[in-house]
Amino acid sequence: MDKYSVKCLLCGEVHDHYSLNCKNGDQSLLRAYYTAKQLIPTDMPGIWKYYNWLPVDGIIEEGSGRTVTYKSEALASKLGLNDLWIAFNGYWPEKKANLMTCTFKDLESFPTMQRIREQEEKRIMVVASAGNTARAFANVCSITGQPLLLVVPKESVHRLWTLHDDNHSVCLVTVEGDYFDAISLAGKIAARDGFVNEGGAKNVARRDGMGTVMLDAVLTSGKLFDHYFQAVGSGTGGISAWEASLKLLDDGRFGETLPKLHLGQSLPCAPLYSLWKGVDAVDAACPEGMYDDVLFNRKPPYALKGGVKDVIEASGGDIYAVTNEEASAAQELFEKSEGIDLNPAAAVAVATLVQAVESGAVKPNEKIVLNITGGGQKRLMQDYELKQLPVSLEVSAKDEDAEDKVVKKVSEVFGI
Numbered sequence: 001m002d003k004y005s006v007k008c009l010l011c012g013e014v015h016d017h018y019s020l021n022c023k024n025g026d027q028s029l030l031r032a033y034y035t036a037k038q039l040i041p042t043d044m045p046g047i048w049k050y051y052n053w054l055p056v057d058g059i060i061e062e063g064s065g066r067t068v069t070y071k072s073e074a075l076a077s078k079l080g081l082n083d084l085w086i087a088f089n090g091y092w093p094e095k096k097a098n099l100m101t102c103t104f105k106d107l108e109s110f111p112t113m114q115r116i117r118e119q120e121e122k123r124i125m126v127v128a129s130a131g132n133t134a135r136a137f138a139n140v141c142s143i144t145g146q147p148l149l150l151v152v153p154k155e156s157v158h159r160l161w162t163l164h165d166d167n168h169s170v171c172l173v174t175v176e177g178d179y180f181d182a183i184s185l186a187g188k189i190a191a192r193d194g195f196v197n198e199g200g201a202k203n204v205a206r207r208d209g210m211g212t213v214m215l216d217a218v219l220t221s222g223k224l225f226d227h228y229f230q231a232v233g234s235g236t237g238g239i240s241a242w243e244a245s246l247k248l249l250d251d252g253r254f255g256e257t258l259p260k261l262h263l264g265q266s267l268p269c270a271p272l273y274s275l276w277k278g279v280d281a282v283d284a285a286c287p288e289g290m291y292d293d294v295l296f297n298r299k300p301p302y303a304l305k306g307g308v309k310d311v312i313e314a315s316g317g318d319i320y321a322v323t324n325e326e327a328s329a330a331q332e333l334f335e336k337s338e339g340i341d342l343n344p345a346a347a348v349a350v351a352t353l354v355q356a357v358e359s360g361a362v363k364p365n366e367k368i369v370l371n372i373t374g375g376g377q378k379r380l381m382q383d384y385e386l387k388q389l390p391v392s393l394e395v396s397a398k399d400e401d402a403e404d405k406v407v408k409k410v411s412e413v414f415g416i
């Protein structure tokens with residue numbers, strides 16, 4: 001029997017393991033369903049601890065890390081909470097946290113890469129990103145040697161650091177424009193012969209990889225949560241947390257609670273908040289002015305079946321909007337109380353929790369998990385030297401020949 005099957009949430013039809021879209025044209029996510037109904041942790045390294053609920057047949061031994069979950073004392077006490085758990089994603093050796101890109105995007109990139117290897121994919125993988133996803137894919141490709149074309153907004157290039165000396169498998173292109181411009185250009189290139197798109201939110205490996213945050217939190221704490229907090233751009237992390245919770249409920253050993261999802265966005269660019277609340281919270285100058293522009297996404301998977309709207313409704317949750325002042329105060333509160341630095345996006349999650357405590361949306365004795373999606377970069381810099389990934393080519397989103405220029409550069413870089 002197969003380890004898992006991939007099904008459309010609307011028509012229920014079983015698809016090929018690697019499908020991204022319903023072949024009947026449904027506007028729905030495909031979801032992976034596992035033969036093993038119970039979560040059985042393995043003793044394999046990093047994320048592969050959760051191998052039996054990852055849509056892979058094999059692992060990448062080297063370099064994989066995973067979430068570390070612990071019960072908060074200092075922050076919990078400051079917020080008047082008695083059962084607050086922190087799911088930390090990043091570098092924090094004192095807690096054995098070893099996601100070496102300091103972001104939970106590593107949880108997506110390793111399973112995605114493993115599937116690329118299973119398919120003996122010879123085409124060049126194309127990834128568009130505002131920075132953290134790009135760093136995570138560059139990391140795993142530097143380990144496996146799989147050729148990678150990264151398309152990144154020019155403004156985000158500072159996030160493209162690496163610990164590897166050899167990055168010959170990565171071709172980094174910067175785009176003068178925003179994340180959406182980068183996605184558009186990457187999409188056009190991925191549609192050409194010789195290139196393949198990794199699929200974003202539609203890729204079950206990315207979602208189930210991110211879902212391991214919830215698996216780790218529930219396995220560590222012993223029970224499902226009342227509330228889940230995360231800062232989101234596309235909202236895919238929220239979808240993943242929900243899908244993981246459904247599996248854990250089905251497992252039967254972790255209680256019968258499904259968590260309310262509390263997803264935080266950064267003002268003045270909060271498109272999911274706008275859609276959910278029916279207000280306009282997206283400034284024309286976006287992503288300018290955000291606390292962290294990795295949280296901006298013009299086309300989040302909101303309305304499709306199994307998307308953000310569905311999971312917020314099903315969970316009885318909410319979407320929040322956080323000002324820069326709130327995020328900054330939350331960052332200071334967290335770093336001082338918990339003793340580790342945060343990526344700015346994670347501070348938006350902390351600020352979301354603060355809002356929910358103040359409004360009474362969460363109660364002091366309820367069980368809460370706070371997903372710290374990235375942290376420990378300053379801590380990492382005490383132990384390692386961070387190197388910038390070299391830029392292979394700069395193009396403008398307005399340049400009609402941008403696509404051809406990128407393809408030509410890729411041929412040069414990879415000798416094809």
Ligand SMILES: [Zn+2]
Binds near residue numbers: 008011022024025028
């Ligand atoms: Zn379908």
